[in-house]
Amino acid sequence: MPILRSAFISLSRNQTMRRFLENSTVGRRMSSRFVAGKDIADALRVARAVNDQGMAVTLDSLGESVSSEAEALEAAEIYQQLLEQIATLKLNANISVKLTQMGLELSPELAERIAESLVKHAHSTGNFVRIDMEDSTLTQATLNIVRRLHARPDLRGSIGVVIQAYLFRSQSDIEQLVADGIRVRLCKGAYKEPAEVAFPNKADVDQNFVRLSKLLLDSPVYHGIASHDESMIEAAKTFAHKSVIAPSRFEFQMLYGVRRDLQRKLVKEGYNVRVYIPFGQEWYPYFMRRLAERPANVLFLAKNFFRS
Numbered sequence: 444m445p446i447l448r449s450a451f452i453s454l455s456r457n458q459t460m461r462r463f464l465e466n467s468t469v470g471r472r473m474s475s476r477f478v479a480g481k482d483i484a485d486a487l488r489v490a491r492a493v494n495d496q497g498m499a500v501t502l503d504s505l506g507e508s509v510s511s512e513a514e515a516l517e518a519a520e521i522y523q524q525l526l527e528q529i530a531t532l533k534l535n536a537n538i539s540v541k542l543t544q545m546g547l548e549l550s551p552e553l554a555e556r557i558a559e560s561l562v563k564h565a566h567s568t569g570n571f572v573r574i575d576m577e578d579s580t581l582t583q584a585t586l587n588i589v590r591r592l593h594a595r596p597d598l599r600g601s602i603g604v605v606i607q608a609y610l611f612r613s614q615s616d617i618e619q620l621v622a623d624g625i626r627v628r629l630c631k632g633a634y635k636e637p638a639e640v641a642f643p644n645k646a647d648v649d650q651n652f653v654r655l656s657k658l659l660l661d662s663p664v665y666h667g668i669a670s671h672d673e674s675m676i677e678a679a680k681t682f683a684h685k686s687v688i689a690p691s692r693f694e695f696q697m698l699y700g701v702r703r704d705l706q707r708k709l710v711k712e713g714y715n716v717r718v719y720i721p722f723g724q725e726w727y728p729y730f731m732r733r734l735a736e737r738p739a740n741v742l743f744l745a746k747n748f749f750r751s
């Protein structure tokens with residue numbers, strides 16, 4: 444793993460730096476490139492603006508690894524409000540949820556109970572809950588919960604999950620998820636993983652991403668291909684074109700503030716695009732993972748910071 448990527452991922456877990464930056468004006472100004480704002484109202488305003496540009500959104504209320512049931516319930520309440528507001532405002536939006544924010548590390552039963560209530564709510568308003576994927580120690584527990592909820596006839600189709608191309612296990616996970624009819628978002632993976640479970644080389648991750656994209660595109664289920672990497676996107680477009688898979692049968696997904704030019708280009712070309720919009724106070728770990736993906740962003744942010 445390149446040194447800078449590794450350093451930013453380690454920094455994402457540094458509590459002193461986190462407390463300092465999350466409470467400082469400088470930190471908040473820097474993070475605004477990737478984070479919609481602090482409140483639900485900020486998220487809804489940005490979602491509307493992105494919808495107006497012809498793109499769907501998925502909303503992420505930032506936070507992970509809560510330390511009490513009360514915190515998990517509080518985090519869930521924000522998502523319940525989002526689902527309500529999305530329906531009232533008729534936004535083209537769904538929600539992305541991290542199970543550690545719903546208490547997965549405290550009690551898998553608690554996280555499942557909360558996920559169930561969110562999926563029930565989403566189902567009742569014709570919406571959808573995407574369960575984000577966190578580090579590999581949580582992959583199996585996350586998939587178990589998603590599979591159990593999807594198997595319920597009253598919730599079917601309203602829950603999906605994320606698979607990371609850097610993990611060795613992902614092909615077999617995708618085969619099972621596709622057989623079950625579960626919607627998948629494919630991404631490369633944003634955590635620091637040991638060589639026993641994940642491809643250490645980027646070239647292998649990229650190759651696996653292309654292979655897994657093809658499996659998803661070939662299936663009858665509507666999936667998301669999440670990447671800013673033009674070669675990943677081109678590979679998916681070429682495969683879909685050759686296999687006569689209509690652009691309406693899948694979507695590309697990208698993060699808010701990243702490659703906006705490419706997002707707009709894909710919309711112009713007639714592809715479905717969904718933008719992942721995070722918001723909330725706890726932006727620090729998310730922000731550091733974005734810097735890890737592209738350390739040059741530090742220079743970019745610094746330049747814009749001093750310009751504004």
Ligand SMILES: Cc1cc2nc3c(=O)[nH]c(=O)nc-3n(C[C@H](O)[C@H](O)[C@H](O)COP(=O)(O)OP(=O)(O)OC[C@H]3O[C@@H](n4cnc5c(N)ncnc54)[C@H](O)[C@@H]3O)c2cc1C
Nearest residue numbers: 575576605630631632633669670671672696697698719736
């Ligand atoms: C919608 C969405 C949801 C995601 N959900 C998850 C999840 O649930 N779990 C998880 O582990 N990971 C998730 N990720 C993150 C993902 O795993 C990658 O870490 C991230 O997308 C970077 O990989 P890449 O495919 O864009 O390609 P990379 O090979 O990292 O980058 C390719 C090119 O894209 C551009 N780029 C990439 N990242 C940035 C950036 N931050 N800023 C500016 N330019 C950039 C650069 O031009 C770079 O050269 C998600 C990503 C997206 C887009």
